[in-house]
Amino acid sequence: MPLPERWIPHRRSDGEVVGWIDLETADPQVLPIDRLGRPLPLVDDWHDAEEALEAIGLGFLMSKFDYRGQTVRIRHVYDDHLVVTTAVTDAVGDVGDEFTLAFPVGDQLIELR
Incomplete structure (x- = not known):
């Protein structure tokens, strides 16, 4: 959107x-x-x-979130979408999967406390 x-x-x-x-x-x-x-x-x-x-x-962009039962963090934020990743650290070997979410995210992401 x-x-x-x-x-x-x-x-x-x-x-x-x-x-x-x-x-x-x-x-x-x-x-x-x-x-x-x-x-x-x-x-x-x-x-x-x-x-x-x-x-x-x-x-909060540095927080971890739940996305469809997976722990993710935000990799990139744009005005029309954002990219989250299951790589929850910046370690070289922590590659993870990436998902592109439509903007606004609504309740797709739940911040983990």
Whole structure:
């Protein structure tokens, strides 16, 4: 799915997109959306949406996730898809399988804690 035109990117200070803000979803509230396209709780204004996205940041991209019963980690994130791998370390011999997931990921990935 291409990014909806109404999603306004929010960038951190180095220019990296950390998510989007959707102003049209729940007027008068604002919907922050994380880098995987997952909606966060509604907030009251633009500033609160920016704070929510900054608080989450991109750190979760380093987490391990469950994908169809397999432990995976995110290898690449693009605006229209992402690539996950079963190689859960950066070791040379840990090659793993790769899967391409459509964006937004919805509930396909469940973060492991």
